[in-house]
Amino acid sequence: MAFRQALQLAACGLAGGSAAVLFSAVAVGKPRGGGDADTRAPEPSTWTGVSRPGPSVWDSNWxxxxxxxxxxxxxxxxxxxxxxxxxxxxxxxAKATRHIFLIRHSQYHVDGSLEKDRTLTPLGREQAELTGLRLASLGLKFNKIVHSSMTRAVETTDIISKHLPGVSRVSTDLLREGAPIEPDPPVSHWKPEAVQYYEDGARIEAAFRNYIHRADAKQEEDSYEIFICHANVIRYIVCRALQFPPEGWLRLSLNNGSITHLVIRPNGRVALRTLGDTGFMPPDKITRS
The missing domain is CATH 1.10.287 (Helix Hairpins)
Structure with missing residues (x-):
């Protein structure tokens, strides 16, 4: 009798352990509205087009x-x-490594009624000078600068470019600021319309696919490329490049004029060297507006 009870207790323990493992495996994908957990494969994000792999699974063909x-x-x-x-x-x-430097624009006048009126503040111009000096001090042979076509990014690029003579620059609408994907958890102070996520999300995802990838097989030497754009765009790109849930982009914070450094190896592996670095600025010059 005692032996039978022991067997029953052991069976219950095993079942409980299995349930715990199963719950942990599907908890990430549980429905928000309650009810039974959905054990189906995760649905791809609306515009990323890829299902999120499980924990510790790296998609080598990302x-x-x-x-x-x-x-x-x-x-x-x-x-x-x-x-x-x-x-x-x-x-x-691929034979070469790509170094991607993502620069957030400097502080700007947020009260401008039109986008063209949202120019850099005097402090913002100082920040851009400091960022340009920092990039120049790295002693790297930068291949190009790609920047957002928004006024604050263009003005930031104008100042940084002075410290990097001879580096070509290209403007693009793909890197303009926007709402990349609905953040999780949601926030109460920022709620774009669904149509903005729909339009901006596809564009920013297109920017990621166009600019963030391993080197072309024809590229013989490592490259160093600068992208001057916006906080939302950079945070989304970082999450996508590291294969983190892109919905978590708003959990990151970037200072104005900060430097984020991604490295993409020939085998497709991605590393984040720095995120939002402004250690080269005096404390009284650091802002996040």
Whole structure:
């Protein structure tokens, strides 16, 4: 009798442990409205187009540039087999590392009625000077500057560019500020309309796909590229590049004129060297407006 009771208790313990493991596995995807947990595979974010992998799972083909995915396997020669595959893989393999420097624009006049009136403040201009000096002091051979077409980003670029003579610059609407994706948890002080998420989200995701990826196979040397844009855009890009839930972007905070440094290796691995660095600015020059 005692032996039977012990078996029953052990069975209950195992069942409880299994339930705990199952709950932890699906808790991230539980429905907000209550009810039974949904054990189906997570739905892809509206415009990211990819299902979020489980914990500790890295999608090596996140930028759709993993060499094996670029090869049409149907064209493989059956006789040569692996030798031909290996040579074709080498043709598509990246060799260089990309260093991405994401710069948030400097402080600006937030009360401008029109976007063109939201120019940099005197302090904002000082911040841009300090950021430019910091970038120049790194001693790197920057390849290009890509900047948002919004006034505050253009003016920040104008000042930074003076410290990096000879570096080409390109303006783009893709990097303009916006609402990338509805944040989780939601906040009460900032609630864009659903249509803004729909429009801005697709554009900012397009910016990510266009600019954030491993080097092209033809690139022989490491590159150092500067992107001058906005806090929401940078935070979203960081989350996407690190394969963190993009809905968590608003949990990050970036100072004006700050430097965020991403590294993309030839194998597609991504590392965050710095996030929102303003350690090169005096404390009285640091703002987040």
């Amino acid at each position: 930028d759709r540039r993993e060499p094996l995915s670029l090869i049409n396997l149907k064209k493989r020669n059956v006789e040569s087999g692996e030798e031909e595959l290996a040579s074709r893989l080498d043709h598509y393999k």
